Amino acid sequence: MPHHSPARENETWPVTIAWLVIGFVCYALPWQAFAALPGSQGSEPVLRIQGSNTIGAHLLPELVKGLLVSEGFANVSSEPGKAENEQRIHGRSSDGREAIIDLAAHGSSTGFAALKDNTAQLAASSRPIKDVEATSLSASGNLRSAKAEQVIGIDGLAIIVNPSNPLDELTTDTLAKIFSGEVKTWEEIGGRGGVIHLYARDENSGTFDTFKELVLASHGKALAGGVSRFESSDQLSTQISADPQGIGFVGLSSIQKTKALAIADGESQAMHPSATLIATEDYPLSRRLFLYMKPDESNRWARALLQFAQGDQGQALVSASGFVGQRVQAVKMAPRASMPEAYQALARNAERLSVNFRFREGSATLDNKAQRDIERLLAYLQQNSKMDKQAVLVGFGDPKQDPARAELLSKLRAMAVRRELAKEGVMFRDISGMGDALPVAANSDDDGRVKNRRVEVWVY
The missing domain is CATH 3.40.190.10 (Periplasmic binding protein-like II)
Structure with missing residues (x-):
């Protein structure tokens, strides 16, 4: 990406x-x-x-x-x-x-x-x-x-370092160890520069709440003492652009002159905060x-x-303004060997839309964003003549003891989206479920499992 x-x-x-x-x-x-x-x-x-x-x-x-x-x-x-x-x-x-x-x-x-x-x-x-x-x-x-x-809108919580930092990616597990003070030097994680300088948003910040939930708490960690705190993301970013030993987190629009790292969570691929991956909320630190x-x-x-x-x-x-809007767009995706064969075929022959449908926690009901995205998707299909068997719904989920059950549940999620759009006359080319394949978050906690329970839309 x-x-x-x-x-x-x-x-x-x-x-x-x-x-x-x-x-x-x-x-x-x-x-x-x-x-x-x-x-x-x-x-x-x-x-x-x-x-x-x-x-x-x-x-x-x-x-x-x-x-x-x-x-x-x-x-x-x-x-x-x-x-x-x-x-x-x-x-x-x-x-x-x-x-x-x-x-x-x-x-x-x-x-x-x-x-x-x-x-x-x-x-x-x-x-x-x-x-x-x-x-x-x-x-x-x-x-x-x-x-x-x-x-x-959608934002990506970018993990930023000084442009001179040689590291390109980190896992959320390593991030948690860095910000809890368990990892103290860049050399411990394959970098260079000596002691790591930590920068974070203040306690009133939703940016800090998001980081605390997605990175620290999910790995059983707490923020280290002595961290430089900021009310403004822009000020934090300016500090890191001047500090070769610094690392911090900001919203997507405040990356400025720093370097944003690719992030992996659990079994997911390392992902940069790209517009497409944030729009679909696949990027591990999207919000x-x-x-x-x-x-x-x-x-x-x-x-x-x-x-x-x-x-x-x-x-x-x-x-x-530097964030990611919710207007539906088609994006060509490159097939990878790690993808299921049926998914590779989709990537070769169709385009993925920049919207994922997710559900209320512990429910088969579409969440508030998904309900509005139904309207946005319908408008896109109408405007682009994709109403009649030109679209595909692909459901995903978290692991179950029985893989067949995981596949069935993922397909049922796709069918829940189909029901809403069928009311408006949309006919789909295919509805499929891929079980726990291609996770975008760790399945070790509830938040990660909820994120993995999603429905993608592809069009021919």
């Missing part, structure tokens, strides 16, 4: 192109569509958003500006807020309406705290809501419902980017931003 490491200084042109497209689309829309949302009263914001620095540093401001443009606010600007990692975005329309939206990016956990004390209407999070957070907000409804929990809203939220701007983020314009801005 090609290495994907978007540098911030090279992102101006895709963002500019996305803005030109949005501007053209909005200019072509009837002005009557722009009268729905109320403006600010004095200096009061119409919407407050709190939470993840990963989302709030770059992506969220672009989505907010895009929403304002789509609502007829042609004069859009931003200014720093009262504290670091805060900003206020202004929009003013030709008829004098003004809208103010406040953003604060101090970590995912702060978003849920702000929802609870009503100081924000949306929480940005780079990890799923925790049980304790969902319980504390339960009086406002189910924060895990499809209305409350919305995936707006979802969320916006959460109370189910009973009455703020029309909050609902409008969620709708904008899920649409084509919003997803274009997700991609232009």
Whole structure:
């Protein structure tokens, strides 16, 4: 897979192109569509958003500006807020309406705290809501419902080192030993440079929560003492680009001038954080980017931003901001000898779509993202004339004592996806199950097994 490491200084042109497209689309829309949302009263914001620095540093401001443009606010600007990692975005329309939206990016956990004390209407999070957070907000409804929990993009947790570091890949097991302090020098793992310098995000960070869950806790480790901690992923990345002995973890959009390593988990192949492997969530350290809203939220701007983020314009801005959007695309995959023969044949003759379907834990029900991906896949099949026996569903799972049972369960997952699409008239060329073949995560823990229980889509 090609290495994907978007540098911030090279992102101006895709963002500019996305803005030109949005501007053209909005200019072509009837002005009557722009009268729905109320403006600010004095200096009061119409919407407050709190939470993840990963989302709030770059992506969220672009989505907010895009929403304002789509609502007829042609004069859009931003200014720093009262504290670091805060900003206020202004929009003013030709008829004098003004809208103010406040953003604060101090970590995912702060978003849920702000929802609870009503100081924000949306929480940005780079990890799923925790049980304790969902319980504390339960009086406002189910924060895990499809209305409350919305995936707006996919990110890859990149393990970064200085460009001079000769290492190219690591396993999650070795990573856990490094960040727990068990491995102290680069020479112990085949590198060079002496003592390893550890860099990590702070305790409020969803990026740290993700790393802790996917790397440390899954291997029974805890973060070592004396680690340099950062509220900002960009600041962490800048430090490592100047430290030949450094290693850290950041979101995909903050790789900057560092080097991202290929990562393997369990029996999976070592994978770089490429756009395709992150879109399908096969990359071992891929993660979802969320916006959460109370189910009973009455703020029309909050609902409008969620709708904008899920649409084509919003997803274009997700991609232009250095993350991976959820628009379905076809990708040619190279066959490998380690693949089952039937899968090699697919790789030779068909293309894989950039979407995987996954399920609620312990359930045959599609999760919230998968339910929206059904709509995206249907639109792709319709637009590309693939509705009639041009698509293939391939199910995968985790090991069982009886391999035949593993194969059957994996096929049943594929059939669950087929049921949803058959309602809209999709006829599939083939439905198959490959059991526990081609794992993308370790099967030694629940999270890995859930990730391996997936359905791929291929088209001819």
